[in-house]
Amino acid sequence: MIAEAGLAALWLSAALAALQLVLGAVGLRGGREDMLAAVRPIALAQAVLTVLAFVLLIVLFLRVDLSVALVAANDHSAKPWLYKFAGTWGNHEGSMLMWVTILAVAGAAVALLERRLEDRTLIATLAAQAAIGLGFYGFLLFASNPFARLDPAPAEGQGLNPLLQDPGLAFHPPTLYLGYVGLSVAFSFAVGALVTRDVGPAFARAMRPWVLGAWILLTLGITAGSYWAYYELGWGGWWFWDPVENASLMPWLAATALLHSVTVLATRDGLRAWTVMLAVVAFSMSMVGTFLVRSGILTSVHAFAVDPRRGGFILVLLALYIGGALALFAARVGTVREGSRFDPVSREGALVINNLLLTAILGIVLVGTLYPLAAESLTGEKLSVGPPYFNAAAGPLALILMVVMVIGPLLRWRRDELRNLAGRIALPCLLASLALLAVVLLAPDISILPLLGLVFAAGVAAASIAPLWKRNLRRTPLFIWGMVISHLGIAVSVAGMASESAFTRERLVAARIGETEQVGPYSVRFDAVTPVAGPNWTAIEGTLTAMRGDTSFELKPEARAFWAPPTETNEAAIRTALDGQLYVVLGKSDEQGRWQLRLWWKPFVTLIWAGGAMIALGGALALIGRLRRERKAALREAWA
Amino acid sequence: MKRLILWAPLAIFVAFLAIFATGLIKPEGKVIRSQMVGNPLPEFKLARGVPTQPGLATADFRDGKPRLLNVFASWCVPCAAEAPQLMQLAQAGVQIEAVAIRDRPEDIADFLRRYGNPYQRIGSDPTSSVQIAIGSSGVPETFVIDGKGIIRHQHIGDIRPEDIPEILAELEKAG
Numbered sequence: 001m002i003a004e005a006g007l008a009a010l011w012l013s014a015a016l017a018a019l020q021l022v023l024g025a026v027g028l029r030g031g032r033e034d035m036l037a038a039v040r041p042i043a044l045a046q047a048v049l050t051v052l053a054f055v056l057l058i059v060l061f062l063r064v065d066l067s068v069a070l071v072a073a074n075d076h077s078a079k080p081w082l083y084k085f086a087g088t089w090g091n092h093e094g095s096m097l098m099w100v101t102i103l104a105v106a107g108a109a110v111a112l113l114e115r116r117l118e119d120r121t122l123i124a125t126l127a128a129q130a131a132i133g134l135g136f137y138g139f140l141l142f143a144s145n146p147f148a149r150l151d152p153a154p155a156e157g158q159g160l161n162p163l164l165q166d167p168g169l170a171f172h173p174p175t176l177y178l179g180y181v182g183l184s185v186a187f188s189f190a191v192g193a194l195v196t197r198d199v200g201p202a203f204a205r206a207m208r209p210w211v212l213g214a215w216i217l218l219t220l221g222i223t224a225g226s227y228w229a230y231y232e233l234g235w236g237g238w239w240f241w242d243p244v245e246n247a248s249l250m251p252w253l254a255a256t257a258l259l260h261s262v263t264v265l266a267t268r269d270g271l272r273a274w275t276v277m278l279a280v281v282a283f284s285m286s287m288v289g290t291f292l293v294r295s296g297i298l299t300s301v302h303a304f305a306v307d308p309r310r311g312g313f314i315l316v317l318l319a320l321y322i323g324g325a326l327a328l329f330a331a332r333v334g335t336v337r338e339g340s341r342f343d344p345v346s347r348e349g350a351l352v353i354n355n356l357l358l359t360a361i362l363g364i365v366l367v368g369t370l371y372p373l374a375a376e377s378l379t380g381e382k383l384s385v386g387p388p389y390f391n392a393a394a395g396p397l398a399l400i401l402m403v404v405m406v407i408g409p410l411l412r413w414r415r416d417e418l419r420n421l422a423g424r425i426a427l428p429c430l431l432a433s434l435a436l437l438a439v440v441l442l443a444p445d446i447s448i449l450p451l452l453g454l455v456f457a458a459g460v461a462a463a464s465i466a467p468l469w470k471r472n473l474r475r476t477p478l479f480i481w482g483m484v485i486s487h488l489g490i491a492v493s494v495a496g497m498a499s500e501s502a503f504t505r506e507r508l509v510a511a512r513i514g515e516t517e518q519v520g521p522y523s524v525r526f527d528a529v530t531p532v533a534g535p536n537w538t539a540i541e542g543t544l545t546a547m548r549g550d551t552s553f554e555l556k557p558e559a560r561a562f563w564a565p566p567t568e569t570n571e572a573a574i575r576t577a578l579d580g581q582l583y584v585v586l587g588k589s590d591e592q593g594r595w596q597l598r599l600w601w602k603p604f605v606t607l608i609w610a611g612g613a614m615i616a617l618g619g620a621l622a623l624i625g626r627l628r629r630e631r632k633a634a635l636r637e638a639w640a
Numbered sequence: 641m642k643r644l645i646l647w648a649p650l651a652i653f654v655a656f657l658a659i660f661a662t663g664l665i666k667p668e669g670k671v672i673r674s675q676m677v678g679n680p681l682p683e684f685k686l687a688r689g690v691p692t693q694p695g696l697a698t699a700d701f702r703d704g705k706p707r708l709l710n711v712f713a714s715w716c717v718p719c720a721a722e723a724p725q726l727m728q729l730a731q732a733g734v735q736i737e738a739v740a741i742r743d744r745p746e747d748i749a750d751f752l753r754r755y756g757n758p759y760q761r762i763g764s765d766p767t768s769s770v771q772i773a774i775g776s777s778g779v780p781e782t783f784v785i786d787g788k789g790i791i792r793h794q795h796i797g798d799i800r801p802e803d804i805p806e807i808l809a810e811l812e813k814a815g
Binding site: 069073154158277281284291309315318319322323326327329330333334370373374 | 646650654656659715
């Protein structure tokens with residue numbers, strides 16, 4: 001009964017989305033006010049029904065209703081409740097339902113909250129949002145029905161991929177999806193504005209909070225996903241240039257560029273066509289990411305079901321939406337009035353360079369991700385593109401981007417003089433030089449990318465705080481704080497990446513009980529192995545004692561064997577110190593009683609994620625600051 | 641000129657679409673060979689793929705007769721392409737067992753109605769766990785299993801008419 005109710009709710013929301021699209025389009029064309037008035041309430045109703053369907057699926061998973069095919073394939077009665085709950089989206093159908101739910105809720109939020117946009121543009125936006133929704137409802141209902149029944153019901157479920165049985169599953173996909181799908185709002189805004197030819201500062205100000213919100217969540221999602229992979233996969237790496245990671249990085253790069261260009265449009269009425277283009281590209285990248293993950297073209301921990309029919313379906317949706325938006329762009333943007341111009345040496349100029357660099361990096365990641373596919377379809381040859389390409393191609397551009405980050409925020413809007421700049425960047429340059437000196441003296445054999453990373457991180461850190469100089473800190477607007485903290489976060493994160501790649505110490509040993517190994521500043525003694533059991537797994541647990549100076553502590557890495565489905569995972573033991581992390585993985589034993597141990601000392605690796613969190617925090621401050629300022633402005637207008 | 645540039649993004653996107661589409665249609669490349677050849681089949685016991693035929697377990701392979709184990713799925717296009725060759729083998733007296741990957745009973749039944757049913761037993765492997773355990777990385781794949789349940793040969797991809805002599809020779813060797 002619950003499953004049927006969920007399916008019915010899903011069909012109803014699909015019908016409402018169709019209605020929303022038709023009423024919006026017909027109403028706009030014929031100027032029918034009565035039709036237009038219905039669009040907002042329909043958007044709300046559609047969201048309520050979709051949320052209901054999603055909640056019902058969660059209920060089915062919590063109750064382990066095995067007569068539902070999806071639940072039987074992914075749930076298990078012995079699973080802890082958190083994984084029953086989060087397992088709802090730990091599979092193809094459920095995660096697509098979550099995708100659509102967020103899409104509908106985002107549309108409803110626009111309908112409910114958006115007051116700045118011109119009315120016709122808003123209706124066009126909601127119609128565009130409904131058009132996207134409609135395609136994905138179709139995908140769910142025809143190619144991935146989450147509520148399909150299974151008859152006869154099995155006695156027990158198949159369980160969830162053990163790599164996914166981690167608290168991270170409860171947070172990483174929802175945040176990332178909120179970010180991905182949040183960008184759909186920017187996409188719909190762009191389409192709406194192209195339809196009504198209403199691209200200007202008001203449009204940019206309306207779009208900015210949505211972009212900012214989606215970008216914050218994407219940042220958090222990527223940061224959390226990186227840390228999750230780092231501790232769960234047991235390889236000691238934090239970024240693998242895996243196609244699916246790239247799929248989340250590409251929308252982030254586009255959204256970061258969009259975030260900056262939308263500011264130029266809002267403040268200076270420049271970069272009109274470019275901003276619209278980026279809004280289209282950002283969500284297109286989200287959809288391409290979804291396609292790559294869901295089609296089975298690429299295999300990874302994220303690919304739940306390898307099914308070319310689904311891939312074909314999503315490919316058609318991509319062709320319709322991205323192709324449609326790009327065609328609309330090409331046909332319409334020429335008629336959008338050109339925005340105001342600016343001098344090359346100006347804040348706008350720096351932001352244009354920032355945009356070009358981000359777009360270039362996006363292009364590099366896109367090409368690297370798709371090159372194996374392209375090569376295979378052209379020559380039939382199987383190959384893979386790995387970190388050497390990405391690091392060598394994107395690394396230098398990222399470093400140039402950091403130089404722009406030093407200069408850009410210190411330039412004035414519209415026009416500036418280069419010679420005035422020298423005084424402003426003197427201190428960042430001095431700090432960067434000091435960092436260069438220190439690193440070269442202390443670690444003379446460091447390679448070039450990490451060296452430049454550390455040096456530029458010092459420069460960006462100093463420059464990012466510079467906008468606060470000579471300001472009354474209490475009166476500094478919140479969005480300035482946001483920029484400062486975000487840019488500082490980039491510096492912190494890059495410093496962590498450089499330090500991790502330059503100074504990590506790794507030991508792979510076959511150790512007997514009682515032996516001691518040295519890694520970085522720690523000596524680690526292998527004390528014992530004991531069997532332990534969890535709710536749905538058994539494990540071999542190692543006990544190790546790590547000593548550094550006078551302090552010592554115990555580490556307990558595990559090699560787990562799950563029985564539903566049968567899989568082995570490694571639970572690394574990680575100890576965080578102020579200056580880095582000790583990371584220990586227990587491997588297999590050989591016949592002679594020796595155990596494979598992997599030990600890493602990773603200096604300042606935590607800065608990578610701390611920086612990511614700072615970037616998101618900065619975004620949040622900027623969002624609050626912008627919304628507050630607008631509310632004040634609205635109040636002032638109401639008084640006047 | 642300027643108007644033409646505006647169409648450039650669309651043109652690039654269409655090129656990407658073409659790459660996607662070919663990547664989607666092309667079957668998996670034939671590169672990864674199973675480490676399992678020469679080893680006994682791992683222990684498994686699969687439920688029925690269709691209600692009208694028995695499921696599949698490791699024990700079924702230990703009756704002294706060599707046979708084929710076909711890994712397929714109703715949603716897999718090359719599997720439909722290889723169906724006539726499997727029918728031909730079955731009519732020649734070859735015993736063929738099947739593992740259906742991530743499939744539904746009604747879809748399997750539909751597939752068999754449409755393309756013929758060369759199988760004695762069909763086990764359902766909704767999570768690909770048996771597929772992975774026997775060292776198969778895609779569909780379709782066909783294994784030659786000898787009478788003691790040991791994997792003797794692996795054929796990756798669909799069986800084309802020209803592959804039949806090789807399959808028969810491998811069966812001969814296993815017997």
